Amino acid sequence: MAGEPVEKKDWLSRRAFLRCLGAALALTAAAKEFLFGAEAPGQAASLGLPLPEERVEATLKRLFGNRPLNQDEGKVKLELPLIAEDGGNVAVTVEADLPMTPATYVSNIYIISDKNRRPMIAKFSLTPEAGKAYIATNIRLAATTDVRAVVEMNDGILYAASKHVRVTISGCGDVPQS
């Protein structure tokens, strides 16, 4: 059939039809996201939406209830600079002098910044296979603040340490809590 001229009218209508179909599909997808994206729980799309501000007292209450933090026990070593030159990149190290046996082990290490809009920065869950209660990472601090490391045992007992960090350049570019 090569060489036969294709009717121009056919091409135009086919192309137009495909264009309309494409637009309709795009509209449906956009509408769906608008209607369900923000509201539907568990949707991947909603994971990155801003969460409401929370004061650190509420964060601690939400995470640990009324359990004592045992901050004076000296079991948790928290390393942070006294003055953070760049609030967007503050090195933090948490090490706990606590067992990591199958019966008794550190199950979670929380890093919390009192003055961040959402105080809980990260939560690391460990298993006895980790061998040691240790974690290091780099974090963003919104303003001069106390940073806490809360270490949770598999039986729920908590130990904590706190350090005051002076922040000259905010790490969040966002308004910190006053």
Place this chain on the structure above:
Amino acid sequence: MADTGRVRIRLPSTIKPGEVIRVRSLIIHPMETVQRDKQGNLVWKNYNFIHTVTVTYNGKEVMRGETTQAVSQNPIFTFPLKVDRPGKLTITFLDTTGKSYEGTAEIKL
């Protein structure tokens, strides 16, 4: 960033059986923080940041991290690992766009 998702893992050069080593991981990722417009209002959008880090050794989960926008851009995570036998270390990073990035390392004794 075109480099987003590149993972680097640092291990000690010699490892003895039973030793608890320190593993250092780096991933290139924007870890977007909340933005505000000129009026000071929150920009309502889906921010791209890593929310979960999973470390497995020989198929068994050793560590899991729940991370937020308050972890630095191109985050570094240093974590411990008790090495009783040789094997494969896998670190997986999940971000809020649904993407998953993985880095692996072979540990020989």
